[in-house]
Amino acid sequence: MPARKGNPGDPTTRNALLDAAQHVMCTEGYAAATTRRVASEAGVNSALVSYYFGSLDGMFIALFRRGAERSFERLGQALGSPQPLWGFWDLIHDRSNSTSTMEFIALANHREVIRDEIADYSRRFRRAQLDSLTQVLQRYGVDPDELPASVVILGLSSLSRFMLIEEAFGVDVGHKETEAKVEDFIRRLEGERCPSPT
Amino acid sequence: MPARKGNPGDPTTRNALLDAAQHVMCTEGYAAATTRRVASEAGVNSALVSYYFGSLDGMFIALFRRGAERSFERLGQALGSPQPLWGFWDLIHDRSNSTSTMEFIALANHREVIRDEIADYSRRFRRAQLDSLTQVLQRYGVDPDELPASVVILGLSSLSRFMLIEEAFGVDVGHKETEAKVEDFIRRLEGERCPSPT
């Protein structure tokens, strides 16, 4: 189950390295996440990246997995809440995940191990979404021929990611209207958004 | 109007360099598009990258602009055709542009000049889409309060890009159904897709 090789070591330092890697990656792009840069951001020596993760690839995979596990947990919570559609929309519409996802996609373009990792995770994630939202929509009386759960999932996910990317560039033409339409749609099925009691 | 600096030089070599850059970028990621790698792919010496574009950034900008100009032309053709919605959908659903767009977005994350370039272009592109599709939808009798042109544009663009990215990873759960729904939507407004006479 380890990313590749590397030592168990001190989880504090290990996490500090992953935190640093995430930060550098999101603010300056994956190419800036070098061993030296990440280690210096974490306040430790660059040799520790090899020690903990075996290689840079190992570090990226460990980072991706950590994020994926967190996302998967949050997906479960969102879909199990009293307002699964609102929960889902809020989850994928979370800005903090978007940048890092984009970087991993670009990274995957030329690192095979990363690509495989993301593909696996995406399928698992999508399956969970489909299983859950199929039941939810049925409960709401939505005709699955008229509007399949897969279309709802892909529609919400893609709109959310697209707008987040554009906003990162300072482009937001038409976003207000589109967001309003999405929220109208959810509201019709699930009622007004209630603040989560957590 | 030049990207930055650089010499006019031989347009054949210049284009060969841009072609090579595009190829390397799409197949191995932007980080692989180094002066040496690109020049060697183009069959010339790496010093020519500096000669033609002044710097690597200059090369990326020149490459982006070349692609943007082509896309802008094609957008005009698509939106001016007898079936603007089909034309638009086919244009954005073109696989060959998707990879390169993704790389530029990632690149922009840590190269300011690239980010500015993309932001400018995106706004211009969106404006043209909005101006044109607003009229088209009106002609089709679509109520702009019910379904604003901006929502149609963002919806189609985001779905298309999202699915193309996923397919690049070998993930296509739910794509068939979603594509079918999109095409139903266009068909209702614009009729069966007619093969372009060109």
Add this chain to the structure above:
DNA sequence: GTCTATAGCTGGATAGAC
């Protein structure tokens, strides 16, 4: 225009001291 050569960096990974 296109080349060779090179200066000056920065990178990943590892050996070995502590």
Add this chain to the structure above:
DNA sequence: GTCTATCCAGCTATAGAC
């Protein structure tokens, strides 16, 4: 566990020959 020191590879950009 964490460090220093180091090897070697690869990069950008430029000077100058042809």
